[in-house]
Amino acid sequence: MLKTRVLTALVGIPLFLLAIVTPGGWLLALALSLLAWAGLLEFTRVYNRAGELPRIAANPVLLTWGALLPLLPYWEDRIGDKGAGTGLWLERSLLLALGFGFLWELGRSWRHPTRAVAYNLGLGLFAALYVGWLMAFGTRLRMELTPVNLSGWTLERGALGLLWLMAMLWLGDSTAYFVGRAIGRHRLAPALSPSKSWEGAIANLACCLLVGLIGADWLRLPLWKAGLIGAGVGVLGQLGDLFESSLKRAKGVKDFGGVLPGHGGVLDRFDSFLFSAPWVWWWLGN
Template sequence: MLRTRVLTAVVGIPLFLVALWAPGGWLFAGVCSLLAGVGILEFRSVYSEREGHRYHLNPVLLVWGASLPLLTRLFPDMALHESLLPVLGASFLWELARAWRQGVAPIVPNLSYALFGALYIGWLMSFAVRLRNDFTPQTMYELPIEQGVLWVVWLMAMLWTGDSGAYFAGKLIGKRKIAPSISPAKTVEGSVANLILCALVGYGVGLAVGVSAPVAIATGLGVGVLGQLGDLFESALKRAVGVKDFGGILPGHGGVLDRFDSLLFSAPFVWWVVAYWV
């Protein structure tokens, strides 16, 4: 299991960094939309069967959710409601047409599950693109780089290090369960290791990218807390439908939602820090 996780990371992280570094942020936004799309398909696959009913999650909302990261790059200043309102109108018409053709349909679950999936996955993922949208020119080791790349590297360094620290601390010294009813494998010791490492990496990398020490440490602690809450929230979603993983596209990690759950809760927080405190 560990070997598979490491091999997936060895292949995936360089590809992610290449997409992140590419000038203009277009490739990164496209990758984020692709990840959001796969995550939404995973969510749809699991949540289309609920309480003995077969739901057809509204495709208009699902496609909109998958496109939100790319739309954030295309229209950086567009507010969420500016795209949501016409999409809601189109989704209502879609459900009306489906009911017209097929008779009575579970319209509310079709819409509500789809809207939740679009916002939870697509909208939260789009905050990583918002971070990347800072195109201020910088240099790193005499190589040109855009400031947004550094913000995303800061975020991902905290998440990856904290997640790895929690995994190994839990395996080696973990005894006390932090939330056994939601995620039996997570321990208090692993959670503390996550917080400590996030604070240390947040401080170290934060100073390197131009963040003051107090803000960097506070951000690291915030990412440590929110990343773990995102992980627990995703675990609760899985437990509600009795599945272990949302998918298997990333060997050793599960699906896209299983791997990027902590990012979904942390990216909006780091964007807020960068926008208002840096």
Template sequence: MSRGTPAGARQLDPRSMLLRWMTALAGIPVFVGLCLWGPVPFGIATAIVAALALAELLDAYEAAGMAPSRIAAAAGLFGPAYPLLAAPDELRARHPWLPAGTLETAATGVLILLVAAVVYEVARAARTADLAAGRRLAFGLLCAVCVALFGALSGLRTDTARVGTGVAPSLESGAALVLTLALAVWTADTLALFVGRAWGRRKLAPALSPGKTVAGAAGGLLGAVVVGALAGRLLAGSLPVGIAFGLAAGVFGQAGDLFMSALKREIGIKDFGAILPGHGGLLDRLDSLLLAAPVAALLAGILR
């Protein structure tokens, strides 16, 4: 252990870190480009990513012998699809092919899938005498909730009004909000890693994620608030929204990370997948957005 390295701190593998940075450098421009392109491309991409993340989660549970109900889990896809299924009027004016759905439409689809899942599991139990229907449905609902939360991110992007201020007054408000949140989340993740590596001594939640430290969490929170405030003021034209998004990223982003770590501990895996070199699966990279995005969307609705 090198001098100045706290006991128990993570030893960062240079090759792994290089892969992480290379993947980030490739992925961030794609994310930003889709966000700036418009609500529909961003919403479609979010729905596709959510579907792939759901497949990762289902495969992980099945490999561990927990076999969640895939029908119940599929109900969660209405979350990321909802902002396009029930698009606001100004967005449908741009894209007349978008369905004029409502909350009731999405709720009906979810209800149909959940009823179908229950009927299927009951029929399966009667046919095979396998009495794990409740467990499969419960795990399926957990997967559905996880993937449904992605809908908050695409929901934020649907606001097509111009910011009218800041460094890019012609930027759409939805794009400004998404970019502000993303910058705050990325800052929290990065500073939590490096501050924890440099000064972390007290573990944050060793049973869930041994590498996370209290110092890292504090550094991530502080950095997220500062960057969120700057991005909120410069991009979204609102300092309060930026601070709120920074708090959402610093608190709930790290909580989402720990929640997914708890699931991985329960399942007995290190990563949900290997699609992103140096990061693991999609859920391993996007776990910080699972709770941060819904909280940020709620705060944006209150403050704007």
């Protein structure tokens, strides 16, 4: 299992890092949109209920809207109208998605009167916001294009911020894994994730705090702010993991997918990112 996880990481991590550092942020926006689409497909595979009544299927119009949300910050930056994930463009696109979503459900209800229209719309909207909207904060963070000089190497501030975030998440997760296996004795949330321990969780938090402080000089941040961001990532990343575990336990599945061997699906790998990216953007993007 560990060997498979490592092999997948050796392939996936360089590709994701390439998307982050490519100038302009366009490649990351595209990558996050594709990841959101894959995550939404995983979600609907688990949560759609077609074999029993009432038939429940997340509204595909809202799912499509969710998959496109990570592109929205890049689009707004290109046309010179920032405020993507929280501004007027989000509201306008949501109105359009809901309008066409209602029409879609109306057409389906004529053919299948037993369909749970409200559930379909609600499930589609939840999935779009949970996966697409939260994923879009990665693009919002990346669109901080101010150049930062690091000993002769120039990198856009958003790219540096994302690299910092991913370092906290990946190193924190790995630290929790090994510490939990070595000395983990007290279960953190046995009903949701039996393998997680308080010892591993504390190690994760400490690692994120340390990496956060290291990043203070790179991003020209005061130590208190860098430490606060790191601690927040340590807490929110683990809450994102536990929240996704609750979604899986509710449907009796171990993983949302298997597209990433040894790691599960996209949602299994990016659950911490979804909760922590908005936090880092809040402090770096304002």
